[in-house]
Amino acid sequence: MAPPLLSVRDLSVRIRSGESIVHAVNDVSLDVEEGEIVGVVGESGCGKSTMVKAVLRLLAPEAEVPSGSAVLAGSGDLLALDHKRLRQVRGAHVGYVSQNPFGALNPIYRLDRQFHNLVAAHRKGTSRGESRRMAAKMLDAVGIAGPDRVLDGYAHQLSGGMAQRVVIAMSFLLDPRLVIADEPTTGLDVTVQRQILDMVAELARADGRAMLLVTHDLGVVAQYCRRVVVMYAGRVVESGPVADVFTSPRHPYTQALLGAVPRPGQPLERLPGAVPDLRVLSEGCAFAPRCRSAFDACSVRPEPTPGGDGRTVACHLEKEPADAAAR
Amino acid sequence: MSTATPPETTARDDSAVPESSGMASRSPARLVKLVGSRLLFAVVALFAVVTLSFLLVSLTPGDPVQVIAGDLATEEQLDALRTELGLDQSLWARYVDYIGALLSGDLGTSYYTSTSVAGEIADRLPATLTLTVLSMALAVIIGIAVGAAAGYFRSRWQDRILNSGVGFFQSIPDFFLGLVLIYAGFFLLGWAPAPVGQLDIIQLPPPSVTGFITIDAIIAGQWSVAASSLGHLVLPVLTLALVYAASFARIARSSIGSALNSQQVQYARALGLRERTVLRYALVEARSSVLTYGGIVFVTLFGGVAIVETVFAWEGLGQWALDGILGMDIPVVQGFVLVAGAITLTVYTLVDIAVAWLDPRISHG
Ligand SMILES: Nc1ncnc2c1ncn2[C@@H]1O[C@H](COP(=O)(O)OP(=O)(O)O)[C@@H](O)[C@H]1O
Ligand SMILES: [Mg+2]
Numbered sequence: 001m002a003p004p005l006l007s008v009r010d011l012s013v014r015i016r017s018g019e020s021i022v023h024a025v026n027d028v029s030l031d032v033e034e035g036e037i038v039g040v041v042g043e044s045g046c047g048k049s050t051m052v053k054a055v056l057r058l059l060a061p062e063a064e065v066p067s068g069s070a071v072l073a074g075s076g077d078l079l080a081l082d083h084k085r086l087r088q089v090r091g092a093h094v095g096y097v098s099q100n101p102f103g104a105l106n107p108i109y110r111l112d113r114q115f116h117n118l119v120a121a122h123r124k125g126t127s128r129g130e131s132r133r134m135a136a137k138m139l140d141a142v143g144i145a146g147p148d149r150v151l152d153g154y155a156h157q158l159s160g161g162m163a164q165r166v167v168i169a170m171s172f173l174l175d176p177r178l179v180i181a182d183e184p185t186t187g188l189d190v191t192v193q194r195q196i197l198d199m200v201a202e203l204a205r206a207d208g209r210a211m212l213l214v215t216h217d218l219g220v221v222a223q224y225c226r227r228v229v230v231m232y233a234g235r236v237v238e239s240g241p242v243a244d245v246f247t248s249p250r251h252p253y254t255q256a257l258l259g260a261v262p263r264p265g266q267p268l269e270r271l272p273g274a275v276p277d278l279r280v281l282s283e284g285c286a287f288a289p290r291c292r293s294a295f296d297a298c299s300v301r302p303e304p305t306p307g308g309d310g311r312t313v314a315c316h317l318e319k320e321p322a323d324a325a326a327r
Numbered sequence: 328m329s330t331a332t333p334p335e336t337t338a339r340d341d342s343a344v345p346e347s348s349g350m351a352s353r354s355p356a357r358l359v360k361l362v363g364s365r366l367l368f369a370v371v372a373l374f375a376v377v378t379l380s381f382l383l384v385s386l387t388p389g390d391p392v393q394v395i396a397g398d399l400a401t402e403e404q405l406d407a408l409r410t411e412l413g414l415d416q417s418l419w420a421r422y423v424d425y426i427g428a429l430l431s432g433d434l435g436t437s438y439y440t441s442t443s444v445a446g447e448i449a450d451r452l453p454a455t456l457t458l459t460v461l462s463m464a465l466a467v468i469i470g471i472a473v474g475a476a477a478g479y480f481r482s483r484w485q486d487r488i489l490n491s492g493v494g495f496f497q498s499i500p501d502f503f504l505g506l507v508l509i510y511a512g513f514f515l516l517g518w519a520p521a522p523v524g525q526l527d528i529i530q531l532p533p534p535s536v537t538g539f540i541t542i543d544a545i546i547a548g549q550w551s552v553a554a555s556s557l558g559h560l561v562l563p564v565l566t567l568a569l570v571y572a573a574s575f576a577r578i579a580r581s582s583i584g585s586a587l588n589s590q591q592v593q594y595a596r597a598l599g600l601r602e603r604t605v606l607r608y609a610l611v612e613a614r615s616s617v618l619t620y621g622g623i624v625f626v627t628l629f630g631g632v633a634i635v636e637t638v639f640a641w642e643g644l645g646q647w648a649l650d651g652i653l654g655m656d657i658p659v660v661q662g663f664v665l666v667a668g669a670i671t672l673t674v675y676t677l678v679d680i681a682v683a684w685l686d687p688r689i690s691h692g
Contacts, residue, residue: 058593061482083602091599098597103590107688108611121600154687170598 003073004031005178005210006055011068013047013054013234020279024050026234028068029304032178035208037201039221039242041257042231045275048214049099051231052182054079056096057086072178092122095171097181097200101163105155111135111166112151115173122174138169143199161192168200172209179204180212193217218258222246227310230254233276233286236304240311250313252291285316293317361683369676376668381425384660385418391655395438412438425661434665435658437651444662447647452666453538454525455643459632461560462567463625469572471617474579475610481584490580496573501631505566505638512562520558523640527555563639571628578620579613586613615682622678626671 013025025047032038040048053059055070055078070078075089090096098104106114112128115135119126132151139147142165155163164184171179184200185193197217201224204211215221221228222242229239230253238251249255260271273290276282285291288298297316304314392409393400400408409415413424428435434444477489496504505522512519525540526532533543533552541560544553586592586609595605633645640646644663651659683689 056597058597060588087599087601089599090597096594096597098590098594100590104594106591106595106608106611108614108686109608117595117600117604118598121598121604156688167594 002034005034005036005073006032006212007069007071007073008051008055009069009071011051011054011070012066013050013059013063014066015050015060015063017062017279022278023281024063024234024278025054026281028231028234028236030229030236030239032210032212034073034177035210036227037204037211037213037225039225039228040212040214040231041216041218041221041228043257043271043275045278046231047234047278048231049182050234052180052212052214056090056094056180057081058096088122091118091171091176092174093176093178095174095176095179097164097168097171097179097184099182099184099186101160101167101184102155104167105163107155110152110154115151115170118170118173134173135169138173139166141203142166142169142172143195144169160188161196164188164196165199168196168203172203175207176209178210178212180214182214183216184213186216194220218246230257233282234278235286235314236312237287237315238311238313239304240307240309244309244311250311250318251287251315252293252317253287256290285314358684361680365676365679365683369672373668373672376672377426377429377665378422380661380664380668381422384657384664385421387655389655391438391657394655429665434662437659438656439654444658447659448644448662448666449538451642451644451647454540454641455629455632455636455645457539457541457560458563458567458636458641458643459625459629461564462571463621463628465564465568466571466575466624466628467621469568470575471579471583473572473576474581475583477576477580478582478584478587479606481580481587486580489576493573493576493580496569497577499570501566501570502634502638504570505563505635508562508566509638519562520555522559522562522638524642525556525559526552527559530555559639563635563641566635566638567628567632571624574627575621575624578624579617582613582616582620583609586610611685615686618678618682618685622674625674629670630667 008028008030011025011028012023015022015024028047028051030038030040040051042048050059050063054063054065054068057078059065065079068079072078072089072093075081075085075093078086078089078094081089105111109117112132112135116126116128116131119131119134135151136147139150144150144162144165150158150162150166155166158166168181168184171181179200181200185196188196194217197215197220201211201213201220203209205224213221213225225242227240228242228245230237230245230251232253238245238249238254245254246258249258256271271290276286276289283301284299285294285302288294291298295316300316302314302316302318304312305318306312307318392405392412392414396405396408406415413421416424425435432445434448436443437447473489473493477486477493480486480489499507509519509522513522520527530552532540533547533549536543536546541553541556544550544556587606589609589612591612592605592609595608600608632643633649635641636643636646637649644666648659648663650656651663
């Protein structure tokens with residue numbers, strides 16, 4: 001089998017925050033195969049954005065990456081690339097759709113110019129006319145009627161949904177093999193959210209493009225993703241094929257998440273209890289305080305264990321279900 | 328759980344297209360409207376400044392007549408002086424007189440020297456403007472360079488070094504820095520001319536055309552005078568520039584620094600834009616606040632120039648106004664407030680217009 005397109009191994013991120021250190025991401029490993037859409041789910045504050053930013057090397061100066069690698073097939077470990085190579089990879093080989101589209105666009109320059117800067121950064125000598133043609137075509141593909149008017153305007157003149165479509169067009173423009181989308185519809189009107197998620201997943205699927213999709217919308221994950229990664233407190237607690245994980249979730253956190261499925265597009269914040277404070281690195285399972293099945297063994301952290309069926313679960317119940325049942 | 332949704336092709340988003348897309352937001356018509364509205368505001372504000380300064384100076388406790396005549400003056404002498412200066416009239420009558428004279432360009436005469444205030448201003452303003460504008464220009468260059476570098480290297484060692492330099496120059500008073508520079512540049516190293524005035528004492532100023540000594544000297548072809556005037560500018564300009572560059576750098580660091588960490592700059596990086604372009608994205612975002620603070624710094628510099636002018640015996644407007652304030656020379660003080668107010672409003676108006684012109688998000692009117 002070919003090596004995965006993106007292979008993240010043992011990635012950890014610590015963020016200095018005043019006197020304390022936030023352990024935002026801890027030993028995360030995940031793979032994205034060529035042409036595959038992988039969903040990343042978990043409550044807010046579980047380190048999804050930090051993980052994505054670490055892979056793209058977009059972390060703030062307060063953050064450090066003490067361990068881990070993120071190998072992109074053909075490009076090498078993104079975390080070890082020099083600035084020149086990194087710049088060439090970003091945008092051209094890996095597209096990125098950020099959380100807040102308004103923040104992502106430059107407020108001063110016309111969109112036409114921003115598209116041109118993007119193309120010219122990777123394809124030297126591209127004319128303005130050529131980059132504009134490319135942009136117009138892409139804007140049309142993301143469902144924007146009248147691309148020319150948009151290209152001649154500024155970011156603040158767009159609606160939220162339009163702005164996100166523009167950002168998606170930018171991230172797909174140079175035909176990257178992988179697109180990383182971090183909750184691309186947060187903050188948008190609920191009716192627009194699903195449209196945009198459908199559009200972006202459909203667009204990736206049509207071109208056989210791989211995508212790492214961080215989202216709250218489990219419906220979208222079920223419909224478009226082949227595999228799903230469930231994150232809790234900066235760790236991967238369960239991963240595997242969507243069909244299996246969603247029909248028979250093994251980790252109690254995954255079970256709780258699926259049980260709490262809200263209406264599409266709603267954040268997953270209805271679980272009882274709260275995400276733990278990531279400033280303290282817990283010795284045991286981070287989910288134990290909220291877990292109904294917690295038992296003695298949970299005071300020691302469970303390691304993610306591959307089950308042979310393509311699924312990985314980090315829970316003591318996996319090994320000692322009898323023990324737990326006998327509790 | 329996967330609910331059927333319409334295919335994406337029907338999900339076209341034309342609910343909100345740019346309302347004025349493609350509209351030239353930098354059209355001449357927009358500029359005229361922009362400048363017109365800001366100028367109107369500036370004129371009204373200047374009138375308010377004039378009125379306020381009149382009231383402030385007139386209602387300040389202390390009797391100018393007493394100060395001018397001295398302690399030994401008799402009651403009759405004081406009354407005579409009061410009548411002569413018009414201070415025996417009502418506040419309202421004096422205000423009407425003042426405004427009337429102002430509109431005809433008459434700013435009154437100094438209580439002490441009996442020279443025309445307007446004439447003094449015309450004589451001294453060029454010297455002060457030369458000093459402040461050159462200092463500001465240098466302060467902007469140093470301040471933006473240092474601030475941008477510090478912001479770029481935020482919380483790394485380069486930033487820490489630059490920041491302590493900035494803190495150093497911010498904490499020394501300008502007159503003290505002036506004295507230190509005089510000591511080093513004139514006494515120790517000897518490359519600066521004697522820190523007295525705008526020219527050497529034996530030099531005669533060139534015939535006045537523009538009022539700016541350097542320019543007039545060049546017009547008259549007096550190259551040695553021009554060179555001398557530039558030499559005399561070095562130390563006072565350096566003094567003011569270093570002090571104000573420090574406060575400017577602090578502002579530039581925080582606004583450029585936060586622009587560099589802004590989402591749009593992060594996204595520009597994520598798209599693999601060239602570092603040059605990324606920096607440009609940050610600078611255009613920081614531009615408005617840097618410009619605004621630049622205006623404030625210039626106005627502060629203009630107000631604070633008096634002490635440095637005194638240290639360097641510059642014979643400028645600030646030094647003259649300081650003497651006027653100490654002697655309760657009301658027409659002089661009012662004349663200075665008027666000039667300072669006019670300059671303040673001019674600078675703010677220009678900044679306002681520039682910011683609105685440069686930022687497509689600000690609509691005119
Ligand atoms: N710049 C930062 N400074 C301090 N803490 C941060 C910073 N960025 C993220 N965090 C913390 O890291 C954790 C993970 O955040 P994030 O990656 O945004 O989670 P998610 O995307 O899953 O909602 C949270 O506890 C958050 O408070
Ligand atoms: Mg997030």
